[in-house]
Amino acid sequence: MSTRSAEQTNVMAEPITVAIERTVDPVMERYALSWVRQGIDLATHYPGFLGSGWVQAAPGSETWYMLYRFADADTLHAWEASEERRIWVEAGANFAQESKIERRTGIEGWFDSIDGVVLPGEHVQMMQAEPVPPRWKQAVVVWLGFFPMNLLFTFVLGFVPGYATLPLFPRLLLTTALLTPIMVFWILPFVTRAFRPWLLRGREPSM
Template identity: 55%
Template sequence: MTTTPITVSIERTVDPARIAEATAWMQTGINLATQYPGFLGSGWVRAGASSTTWHMLYRFADDAALLRWEQSPERAWWLESGSGFAHEQKTERRTGIEGWFDEPTVVTVEHSGGSTPVPPRWKQATTIWLGFFPLNVVFAYLTAWLVPGWDDLPLALRALITTLCLTPIMTYLMLPAVTRLLRPWLEPRR
C-alpha cells in the first residue's frame, strides 16, 4: 500500500437519453466521496456535447483512504444506482511513482475485461541494475582515487557513505534517464 496520494481516473459510457440523470448521479458520487477521510478532490467532464464518453477523477491521500471509499456501502449503492445508464470502460490509478520518480510511464489501466499490467519485475530489476552498476563503478573508482584512506574505512561506513551519495543520483538522474531510454521495452505490448 502506498502512503502517497493516489488519483483514480474512470472513463464511463453514458446512455445519451439519460444525460440529466447521469449528471445528477455523477455529482452525487462526488458528494458522497467528500465525506470520507483522506478525500483530496474530484471532478468530471464529458468528452463533448454529443459524446457518450464521460471522465471522472478523484484523489485520496493514500491507498488506505482510497480503499475505505472504494469498499464503502455508500459507493456500492451509488454505483448500483447508476448501473442502468453508466458503464465503466476503463480505470487508471496513478501515484506518481510508477514511472520511477519521474512522470509515470506506465499506469495500471483496468478495462472492463481485465487490466494492463506494469512491467514485469525482472524488467524493473534489469532497468535498476542498468542504472546502478555503472554509477556504482564510477563512484568506487572516484572515491578510491580522490579520498585517501577510503579502503581503510570500515565496510559499514563505506556502504553508508556510498548509499547516501548514490541514492539521490539514482532517484533523480539515473532511473528517469534509463527509464526513458528503455520505455519501449518496458511498456507492455498492446
C-alpha cells in the same frame, strides 16, 4: 506465523493507483461534475489518500476517466469498502456507468505510459496504458541505471578524506542516501525512456 506475515505485508506495502473509466450521460454532465467533486472530497478524508482527479476523453464526450491513489492496499480497501463510498457510487449509478478499472503498483509505474498527469485544479489527463514489460526486462533496465551510478559514486567518494576508513554501515548509508534521489528523479526516467522500444517489443497496447 501471522505476525511474520503482517510484517512482510508492511514491508512490501506500496502505493496503488486506480484508474476507472465511466460512461456518463451527457444530459447529466453538470450534476456528474458535482458528483465527481463530492467523491474526491470524501476520499481526501481517508488515511493513506495520495491524490485524485478526473478528465473527459474529449469535450462533450460520454467517456470520463477518474483516478485515485492510496498509500497501500489496506488504506485503499478501507476507502473502497467504506459506507461513504458505497452511498456515493449509488448516487451516481443512474448517470455514470463503470466500464473499466486498472490498478497499478510499485516499480511498474516507471515502465507504464502515464496513467495520470496532474493538471492545475483537480483534473487529470489520462492516456492509453501501454502494457507492462516482463519483470526480467524491468530488472535489467534498473540494473543498467544503478550499476554505473554506484560504480561512479564509489570511485568518486574514494577521494573523500576519511571515507575509505568508515565502517561498512555508515559508508553504505551515505552512498544510498545520495544515490536514491538521483536514481528516482533522473536515472530511472532516463533509462526507461532510452530502453522503452526494447521494453515494449512484442507487447500490444491494452485496449
